[in-house]
Structure formats: structure tokens, C-alpha cells
Amino acid sequence: MIVNAELYVKDLPGQLVGSLEPISIVDGNILGVVHNRERIVNHRICINITFEVEEDQLERLKGIWKSKDVIISKIGSAHETYTMDYMLIGDIDARYIERLINKASTIADLEAVDVRYSSKATDYSKRTGILSVKTKSKDDLDKLDEFLDMECRKSGMTYVRGV
Structure with missing residues (x-):
């Protein structure tokens, strides 16, 4: 231990x-x-x-x-944590990110999440968000990857893993 x-x-x-x-x-x-x-x-x-x-x-x-x-x-x-950074590009705002993280936390055990996103763009379709996530297990990180991939496809956003 x-x-x-x-x-x-x-x-x-x-x-x-x-x-x-x-x-x-x-x-x-x-x-x-x-x-x-x-x-x-x-x-x-x-x-x-x-x-x-x-x-x-x-x-x-x-x-x-x-x-x-x-x-x-x-x-x-x-305990060891597993860290990954994700970039989301598309129609995002603070409420969208909050809902996304809340939903993700029901699927995976998130130890910590740091969020940054561009808020100055007037065209919402061109905003960029960065999620830096820590999980307690590799399995939770895999679940989070699958979840974000699925959610971004449904929302028509670009999703980049491992920024």
C-alpha cells in the first residue's frame, strides 16, 4: 500500500x-x-x-x-490517480460543461475535475473547453473516455483526448 x-x-x-x-x-x-x-x-x-x-x-x-x-x-x-486532459470544441458554455460533468460523475468515480473554457467567442460553435480529470482507477478513466466520446458525437462537438 x-x-x-x-x-x-x-x-x-x-x-x-x-x-x-x-x-x-x-x-x-x-x-x-x-x-x-x-x-x-x-x-x-x-x-x-x-x-x-x-x-x-x-x-x-x-x-x-x-x-x-x-x-x-x-x-x-x-492512492494513485489516473489523469487525462480532454479538449471539447463546439457549442459549449458553463451550463453545458456543468451538466456534462454531473452526468459523467454518475458513470465514473471522478477524483478531481479542472475546467477551463473560452468565453469570449461570440460564436458559440467555436468555443473550446479543456477538462483535466483525475480518476481513482483506470477502469473509471476508460468509462469516462467512452462517455465523453458518446456525448460529443450526440452533440456534434469535436473531442480530443490527451491534449
């Missing part, structure tokens, strides 16, 4: 390494570390770590950190 943890360690030499080493002890794999020296609470520095570890080893890791006087502020599983 992929885990994200926010830890606080004493502001002393060697504490960063001491907080990372237990991850390798439980056969984990570090994916990213942010050592935030500007976030200091009670003479402790914040460290944000993203790592992979077997679920049954997570409690062992927490115990090691506790024995090393590492404070676990937050810990939770992180």
Missing part, C-alpha cells in the same frame, strides 16, 4: 535519517520526502514522507517510530 505520513522529529543532527531508516527495516520503499524546516513545533521539524509498505508492516513501523521518539502527526493511505 502507498502511505503518506507527517512526522515531527527533534531538531538535531541525524533525526531525518533516523526517521527514514525504519521504513527500510520493514521492507518499505520511500517514494518522496519533504523536510520542512520552516514548520517547527516544540523544537521539532515536520517531515512529510510518501512510501510503499505491506499493510501488515505498518503497525510495526509505527512502533519503531514511537520507540525513536518520532511523533506521527498524520498517517494515511494515499
